[in-house]
Amino acid sequence: MPTPTTNAILAWTLISEIQHPADLPQILTTNEHPIVSFKTFRDSATFTNKRLIVRDAQGLTGKKVEMYSLPYSSIHMWSSENSASSLDRDEELELWTKMGHIKIRIRKGLDVRKIDRLISENVLK
Numbered sequence: 001m002p003t004p005t006t007n008a009i010l011a012w013t014l015i016s017e018i019q020h021p022a023d024l025p026q027i028l029t030t031n032e033h034p035i036v037s038f039k040t041f042r043d044s045a046t047f048t049n050k051r052l053i054v055r056d057a058q059g060l061t062g063k064k065v066e067m068y069s070l071p072y073s074s075i076h077m078w079s080s081e082n083s084a085s086s087l088d089r090d091e092e093l094e095l096w097t098k099m100g101h102i103k104i105r106i107r108k109g110l111d112v113r114k115i116d117r118l119i120s121e122n123v124l125k
Contacts, residue, residue, distance in 0.1 A: 012054060013090070013105040014038040014045060014115075021046065021055055027067060035118060038110070047118055072122040074098040080116040093119075 020034045021044050028034070028048065037046040043055045043065075054068040077096040091112035093104040106112045 010100060011103045011105070012045060013041055013107065014110060015040060015107050017110065018044060023065070024053070024055075027053070027069075047115070049122060070095075070097065070099075070102070072119065075119065075123050078116070078119055078123075080112050082112050095119075 016039045018037050018039045020037045024034060024037075024046060029050065032048050032050045035047045035049060037044050040054065043057045045052060045054045051072060052070040054070075056066045056068065058064045058066060074097045075095050076098070079094045081092045081094075090108065091106040091110070093106060093112060093115055095102040095104070104115075106115065
């Protein structure tokens with residue numbers, strides 16, 4: 001069962017595509033490069049060729065930053081759901097991982113199939 005700490009990271013919302021965070025190169029490994037970054041409610045999420053990195057700025061000034069890293073190798077299964085009508089607000093991507101179930105909401109205007117393909121290309125290597 002997830003702990004209170006992990007409950008906070010089991011659901012994220014991708015709002016819009018953005019430039020990669022300026023401090024991202026500091027945590028990338030050799031031969032790792034960012035593919036696409038998204039604005040989230042609190043900060044950003046970046047898909048690299050090796051993992052998903054969720055950046056969570058905290059506090060009033062946002063100087064304290066927590067980084068969550070989900071290697072593609074820990075994903076056992078995933079599903080994607082596109083919106084069926086203009087009344088649907090979000091699309092969804094769900095990941096079943098070694099740490100548990102993660103739900104990623106994808107705001108209208110973003111391409112859930114592009115993200116699904118990105119995960120497929122990296123998990124199925």
